[in-house]
Amino acid sequence: MNTSTVRQTKKAIEQEFTLHAPEAQAVLLAADFTNWQQRAQPMQRQSDGWWTVTVTLPPGTYHYRFLVDGQWRDDPKCTQRAPNPYGSQNMVRIVSPEPRKGARAAGVTVKGFQARPEWQPVCATHAEAARPRTSAL
Numbered sequence: 839m840n841t842s843t844v845r846q847t848k849k850a851i852e853q854e855f856t857l858h859a860p861e862a863q864a865v866l867l868a869a870d871f872t873n874w875q876q877r878a879q880p881m882q883r884q885s886d887g888w889w890t891v892t893v894t895l896p897p898g899t900y901h902y903r904f905l906v907d908g909q910w911r912d913d914p915k916c917t918q919r920a921p922n923p924y925g926s927q928n929m930v931r932i933v934s935p936e937p938r939k940g941a942r943a944a945g946v947t948v949k950g951f952q953a954r955p956e957w958q959p960v961c962a963t964h965a966e967a968a969r970p971r972t973s974a975l
Contacts, residue, residue, distance in 0.1 A: 850894040851933055855902070857913060860887025862906045867891050869902035878905060897935045901928035 855867050866878035871893070881889040881904075901920060904911040910926065912919075918930040 849935065850896045851935075852892055853895050853931065853933060854890060854892045855881070855904075855913075855931075856915075857881065857889045857904050857906070857911070858887055859889055859904075859906050859911070862889065864907055865889040866905040867893070867902060868905050869900055871895060871900055871902075875905070895931075895933050897933050900931045900933065902931060903928055 857865055859865055862883075865881040865883075866875075867881055868874045868878040872878050879891050879893060881891040883889055901922070902913070904913060912927070913929045916929040916931070918932070919927040920930050922928045
């Protein structure tokens with residue numbers, strides 16, 4: 839069985855990519871799943887300076903970077919990296935399969951289900967996980 843057949847049979851999972859770049863005019867998500875710059879995904883500016891985009895990916899390991907106003911930028915929240923042929927590093931996102939429905943799991947709630955930390959992608963999937971929170975007095 840070839841790799842593409844295996845990837846097509848696994849359930850795709852929504853992944854949110856975020857970057858805080860309040861000064862930016864345009865931010866793109868470029869990745870191996872977008873054929874890098876050929877089909878880079880435009881990110882949407884939020885009022886608080888965060889840029890977000892949600893993509894649906896089957897389980898697997900993916901490399902990505904951000905293009906901010908035409909300049910390559912790292913994801914500061916991503917600790918998993920891999921060298922690229924241009925002398926810098928790609929960010930690495932690992933998408934793990936969702937746990938079975940009804941499975942008991944402790945940890946973080948992602949897209950409506952409880953998941954164990956080891957099921958989470960290496961890089962944050964929710965902007966809320968990375969955004970600073972202010973409490974109402």
